[in-house]
Amino acid sequence: MSDYVVDAELREETGRGNARRLRRSGKIPAVVYGGDKPDLPIILDALTTSKLLDDEGFYTSMVELNVKGNRGKSSALVKDVQWHHLREEAIHIDFYRVSSSDKVTMEVPVHAINHEKCPGAIAGGVLSVTRHSLEVTCRADSIPDSIEVDCSALEIGDSIHIEDIALPEGAEVAHDVNFTVLSYVAPTKSVEQEEEEAAAAAAAAGEGIEGEEGAEGAEEGAEEGAEGAEPGAKAEKAEGSED
Amino acid sequence: MLQPKKIRWRKHHKELQRIRGVSPRGASLNFGQFGLKAMEPGRITARQIEAARIAMTRYVQRQGRMWIRMFPDLPVSSKPAEVRMGKGKGTLDHWVAAVRAGRILYEMDGVAEDVAREALRLAARKLPIRTKIVVRGAGR
Numbered sequence: 001m002s003d004y005v006v007d008a009e010l011r012e013e014t015g016r017g018n019a020r021r022l023r024r025s026g027k028i029p030a031v032v033y034g035g036d037k038p039d040l041p042i043i044l045d046a047l048t049t050s051k052l053l054d055d056e057g058f059y060t061s062m063v064e065l066n067v068k069g070n071r072g073k074s075s076a077l078v079k080d081v082q083w084h085h086l087r088e089e090a091i092h093i094d095f096y097r098v099s100s101s102d103k104v105t106m107e108v109p110v111h112a113i114n115h116e117k118c119p120g121a122i123a124g125g126v127l128s129v130t131r132h133s134l135e136v137t138c139r140a141d142s143i144p145d146s147i148e149v150d151c152s153a154l155e156i157g158d159s160i161h162i163e164d165i166a167l168p169e170g171a172e173v174a175h176d177v178n179f180t181v182l183s184y185v186a187p188t189k190s191v192e193q194e195e196e197e198a199a200a201a202a203a204a205a206g207e208g209i210e211g212e213e214g215a216e217g218a219e220e221g222a223e224e225g226a227e228g229a230e231p232g233a234k235a236e237k238a239e240g241s242e243d
Numbered sequence: 244m245l246q247p248k249k250i251r252w253r254k255h256h257k258e259l260q261r262i263r264g265v266s267p268r269g270a271s272l273n274f275g276q277f278g279l280k281a282m283e284p285g286r287i288t289a290r291q292i293e294a295a296r297i298a299m300t301r302y303v304q305r306q307g308r309m310w311i312r313m314f315p316d317l318p319v320s321s322k323p324a325e326v327r328m329g330k331g332k333g334t335l336d337h338w339v340a341a342v343r344a345g346r347i348l349y350e351m352d353g354v355a356e357d358v359a360r361e362a363l364r365l366a367a368r369k370l371p372i373r374t375k376i377v378v379r380g381a382g383r
Contacts, residue, residue, distance in 0.1 A: 085266060085270050086280070087263045088380070126308050128354030129352070
């Protein structure tokens with residue numbers, strides 16, 4: 001018995017116009033394919049489906065599809081969800097027929113745990129997740145809901161690669177390359193902040209040698225005055241030549 | 244301010260096709276947990292991009308990370324004040340990013356949700372288009 005049961009109706013008309021009419025009436029067009037059976041266009045209720053789509057486990061679990069007007073139940077995996085580009089609404093869903101013994105490759109989300117108490121976080125670092133999901137190959141009935149990565153020992157500059165992650169039994173990563181999954185990095189520093197810090201450091205250093213600076217400041221002022229006179233003279237010359 | 248390092252042609256057409264329709268790419272969060280999504284098309288100048296970035300970084304005070312997901316690669320020309328029409332196209336004035344509806348403009352990570360929301364709200368005030376704050380969710 002699957003954790004998720006989806007009631008659906010058969011969709012007789014296909015195409016853009018019909019799909020738009022369905023969406024306007026609170027339905028979501030979907031399709032079931034895979035296995036030995038032909039493709040099956042179906043209609044889902046938008047309200048109930050949107051609640052399921054908010055659940056992370058829905059994407060990695062076998063779903064039981066009860067299609068009205070079609071004999072028998074079929075179990076499937078959510079293969080793809082198309083989202084509206086502005087509203088957070090699904091506009092189409094693909095289901096892929098599988099049996100529980102099939103080996104499948106699915107995207108499983110990565111969750112970092114214990115990252116708030118790790119030495120990197122205490123030192124002011126930022127957790128940078130390079131891969132928010134990993135492709136995992138396993139049996140269709142034992143896909144993990146998520147991959148938890150323990151970050152409790154990470155310092156700034158440390159990273160965790162695919163090989164460092166312990167997966168549940170029977171599951172293996174489908175990537176050939178040992179990618180970085182997440183790392184602790186120093187926070188981004190803007191040019192302004194660097195300038196401010198440099199100015200603060202200069203001011204702090206200058207406090208100790210105030211007397212010397214005063215003398216230098218007077219000299220600089222005299223120099224600036226002399227420089228300031230030159231551009232004015234040049235401008236006068238330029239004006240004269242135009243005339 | 245952001246601008247291309249080298250250019251082939253100094254002056255371009257308006258290239259309005261680059262802001263029409265929905266964004267085919269860059270419409271989902273790729274790096275961070277929070278983002279700012281364009282809800283309408285428009286042209287965002289390099290100054291506005293920089294102003295929004297400064298507003299965000301000042302609010303979060305060196306915490307977290309942020310990503311800018313647009314680049315001002317479209318040159319805009321203008322004529323000087325009190326010049327009659329004609330006599331050719333004006334000189335290069337500024338650079339803009341052509342943004343379609345749905346595009347993610349900024350992304351942010353490594354800060355609490357309330358801090359990120361306030362920083363992105365401040366950034367949105369600097370932009371000439373309607374935007375929305377989006378959060379990474381299940382399946383998105």
